[in-house]
Amino acid sequence: MLEVLIFATLNGLVTGFLLFMLASGLTLIFSMMGVLNFAHASFYMLGAYAAYSLSLYFGFWTGLIFAPLIVGALGAVVERYGLRRVHQSGHVAELVFTFGLAFLIEEAVQFFWGRDTKNYQTPELLDFALFTLLGQEFSAYRGFMIAISIGIFIALYYVLTKSRVGIIIQAAITHPQTVANLGHNVPLIFMGVFGVGTALAGLAGVIAGPVLTTFPGMATVLGSIVFVIVVIGGLGSLAGAFIASLLIGLLQSYAIASDVGMPDLLNLLGVSFDRSHPLNDLWTISLPQIAPLLPFLLLVLVLIFRPTGLMGKREE
């Protein structure tokens, strides 16, 4: 029981930190441009595929460094030549644009890399068990994933709150015109933030690709979950995104690892239903079965009862 709990916690943390790498870029982009980037998870997928291709020729570590750079550059191009133009047509058009972009990237990935799952492997260097606990191994690669994510979180936090660039970015979010009047190139800052945000998504893809498999549907699998996190955490709040990422990661991990379900609850209540009952599906449901549903349930509940999310600012 204890080892299940410990491993569920560790796996939850791995997922949570990974989700945070995606969510941090998304929430930053949202606070700058006021638009939720539907294609964010697609950049994550591009990161995984680019790293896979690079790793074939130059090894994993080259992919780890260059794939996020390529993805970030692509993101900057999308902002400069796509989003900036669509911005004039309003928020709905921007949202719809990123939606179409996600669609296009998925098709393009299938065009360039094919529909099959890619054999993207963890590097040999990290192919050992970091520790063995109560008979279960925890792979070094998962530890590496956690280390990278925490590193990114600290670096991001430091850059945004302590460095000069971070202060200009924060000012540009709330007072773009004043910042422009002070002589800063605000559109360039926007492009940079979009590029860095997508590069972070790309990095998440690079390190997640070997573990969560690299296939054309990987963006769809994570795409809506990242949205859920950003909304639950409060749109535009980095701290909120951090809490929500860990919350969702742990929630899903515990739900999958658990072995309780509706039958247990019914037993507890002393009720029982016949197998032929029309709602038999409902009475036999188990918690691992509905694990993928939980984030969306949470999303709807949060939006109904607290539309600003956990840490979101009060709406004007």
Added chain:
Amino acid sequence: MLLLKKSSIWIAFLIALVTLPQLFDSILAVSILNQMTIAIVFALSYNMLLGQGGMLSFGHAVYFGLGGFLSVHALLLIEYETMVFSILWIPLIGGLFGLLAGLFIGSFSTHKAGTVFAMISLGIGELIAASSLIFSSFFGGEAGISGDRTFGPLFFGIDFAQNLEIYYLAAFWVFLATLFMYLFTQTPAGRMANAVRDNPERAEFIGYSARRVRFISFCAAGMFAGIAGGLFALNYEFITEENLNAATSGRVLLMAYIGGLGYFIGPIIGAVVLTLMNSLLSNYSELWMLYLGIMFLLTVMFLPRGFAGFIMMHQVAWVRGNMKMLIKPYTLTGVPAALFALCTIALIEMSHTEEEVFHFLGLELNTASSATWIITTVIAAAAFYAVRKSLHQLSEAWDTANAIPKEERA
């Protein structure tokens, strides 16, 4: 006279609906027409939300799918003789259930428009799509459920076994649904939906509850999506989880947006164009989804008001009788643009195909020789350059065609 003028377009629509399957009577054509009827109702119902009411939904397929599932269950009821009624009423059952789902979901999701609404619709869409796989006794799991439409009592001797018979049944409902959706835009509720879309605060100041106005549009949109789902169930006689998941929700957004959101006719254009692309292009190329994605992005970037908006842009020039001025500049830009598009498609297809000789528009392109590649690339580049160069004269001609004549200037 005014009534005749107003109803003339509806009479034309009716005539088109009736005569199209006579003009195109192949099996393929009738099946495409059937898909079109479904798509038209679905896209129009989506436009009620986004175009008329300003609510961006990423989960509109929920109402379509639920309506469809209920309709297949209704077909099963008829089959097992639990209840006996003509299948003519099946779309109404779909609509009723779409309305019920709309009443329930709308009761808590229409507080706000904008991002909050979009996110709730996304969450609900994912929730229902995921739970449809869990509750397999109603939704049939991944395989879905299927029925048979021929068991109902005969309708004037018709048993609706043929696709053409189903087409006429669908055409009847499409006409009614389109008419009612148009009439809805003319009611106070429809007009207020526009007002709330444009400025909810002002609408509240004149005494309307923005939430209530949204709620009414939302329920109506759910109902018409359910009718479309019922038509789908009748046409295909089966329905699966795919029909209520995010991909279907995305497709209807694409249709409505490409067609043009602000105009009533926009989603109809979008539904027709996309259905045609879907059924015809997919025969020629397995990459048609890629082209669709490219077309969609280009539409959002360059024609933010869709095809309908592009057509309506010419209203001023048309009224002033200046359309002739635009023919030459349009040809000068359009021909190289088309050439560029064709060359790009050829390049994409050539890099995708595994055959050595690639047949494209009657040409036989040898994919093994580098000369083919270089020539195609050069033509594409030249065409692109020509487009860039000709844009200037196009915008000049556009300005003259739309200019206010001197005598009209105050």
